[in-house]
Amino acid sequence: MKPVTIDDVAKRAGVSIKTVSRVVNREPNVRSATREKVEEAIAALNYRPNPSARGLAGRRSYLIGLLYDNPSPSYLANLHAGVMEACRELEYGLALSPVAYADPDMVAHVRAWLRQAQIDGVIVTPPLSDSAELIAAIRADNIPAIVVSTKGPGIVPAVLIDEEQAAHDMTSHLIGEGHKSIGFIIGHPDHYASERRLAGFRRAMQEAGLAAPDDVVRQGYFDFDSGRTAAVELLDLPSPPTAIFASNDDMAAAVLFEAQARKLSVPGDLAVAGFDDTPLSRQVWPGLTTVRQPIRTIGRTAGKALLDAIGAGGMPADVPEPVVMSFELKRRGSTGPHADD
């Protein structure tokens, strides 16, 4: 069975192959009637351009890259799905590339990969997106790039939520339920989001006139085990907090785990809140109150912006303002009115 080529489409639509190419690549200067005819033929024949031919002729790969370092599987799956949606429309492919952030040759590895695979643009996820050296190198190689879930070094566009505001709102929610002593578990220090979430927590506490002494703010690393350690420390305090807000769901689940192990009732004895709304937050008992981020939409938005930049022949000279997506508080069983008083 011979693959459908651009010639077949051109013949069926009664136009030249160049016009088909224009339609496929969303170029201007095509009359809409012509465009429709071509689109009809593409659909009827179920035509898909041959990526190798495109790459060879266009001196690019029609591939965008997604760089990540060990994110939570659901984060990656959602982001990936979102970026794919953006790619599908423009017939772009998506190449995933795991990168070891801590590798001393990390920047060199990434550059080699981008060049070798002829990647046309990249989406960079935390914590890689906060490596000023990496982002600068990618820009220097003149490869369009976008960072997600962080502002990055400010030299490429970003798509994110207002982490500070989200953490503020969650903290305020806990305060509104009567909690006065709230523990906080910070995320991985290399992530932009960690600092913002802590800032939001502090602002909300301050606005309510509540204290947030150093011993109720603990360092975690976004993983379950560090969350458990932090939970142990917080609950071993002479007067432990009545609520704990962890910077992500994995760590919040660990707090829940430790609370259960101590036979504390949740939320009666201890309220727990997380961040991210991962599947985990619905699967632990009681369900985790958390902040939902539209990861998939972030992926789609970043993908579209990146493809726009590629289509426009590169990144614009001045960096656009970060795109800020909305978030949502999801209230589940792990938080509730504080009744100790």
Next chain:
Amino acid sequence: MKPVTIDDVAKRAGVSIKTVSRVVNREPNVRSATREKVEEAIAALNYRPNPSARGLAGRRSYLIGLLYDNPSPSYLANLHAGVMEACRELEYGLALSPVAYADPDMVAHVRAWLRQAQIDGVIVTPPLSDSAELIAAIRADNIPAIVVSTKGPGIVPAVLIDEEQAAHDMTSHLIGEGHKSIGFIIGHPDHYASERRLAGFRRAMQEAGLAAPDDVVRQGYFDFDSGRTAAVELLDLPSPPTAIFASNDDMAAAVLFEAQARKLSVPGDLAVAGFDDTPLSRQVWPGLTTVRQPIRTIGRTAGKALLDAIGAGGMPADVPEPVVMSFELKRRGSTGPHADD
């Protein structure tokens, strides 16, 4: 910076481009003196063949595909990582393709994708891998394929674990801890593993001389909500089982959730076991006793076997025996001695 092409290498080595091509592709019929000259030139120039040009001229993509339908993110992430390991050595790329199993045009969509993207071979995951129609179509198109986590229709190689034995061993473990009435939650009916795990459960019960009446065997669909429904039904029974074995971790977590909601103590009042050893199994309280599968190794093994077949010019005439990987029982807090008697 102009990329080094095959012409540059040919010029420097003083041979024709065809000879360079022969050396690069490890074809026979090149005198070793010639080969060495060419290799020297390749090294000196740091030449890498352009994948697009290779793909276009050679009518293949140097890409393998991974077909999936909504698997758990951690399953996909691990499998993906394993397949990538296999790809890296041979400079192959990996393209992911989400497929809607229930789509009436599913087979046509997959065939179109394989054809248009010129995919050189595919790895197919459950439940797609159990669609005899799909696998037959892929074989008919003469595209090398391998199924994982299932035996498939038997016309392509498979990499899996002995699901029946694993479920048998877990059931025996529960029996060994004193449970006589054990509930079972079946997985999604379209998955091969579901049937095998049920069979293993039944065999273990039978070997122990225990009954497994129909009302303690409930249908689930591998997701949390169906697990919860099944758990409710089982726990509402006039004499509920003292242990529940769910066919995967998501459903087992739902059993745990329902047990907590009913203030049942686990494992005292109810023991719970899962399957897959997803991250979730360590993050719920108490930790889930479960079966660990080496997903990443399965991916690497399948990837290597597929690349071997591609390199050998296609699938061998007779289908090799399935590769059976080992599994492991992970004992955590959700199971323990039964003390009711």
Next chain:
DNA sequence: GTGAAAGCGCTAACAC
């Protein structure tokens, strides 16, 4: 054993 020529399917440049 080696080379010359003919494309693979598409985009870029420029003509109309």
Next chain:
DNA sequence: GTGTTAGCGCTTTCAC
């Protein structure tokens, strides 16, 4: 707005 022509860098085919 649309078509024509000339490659992109490689493998294939078939000469020698």
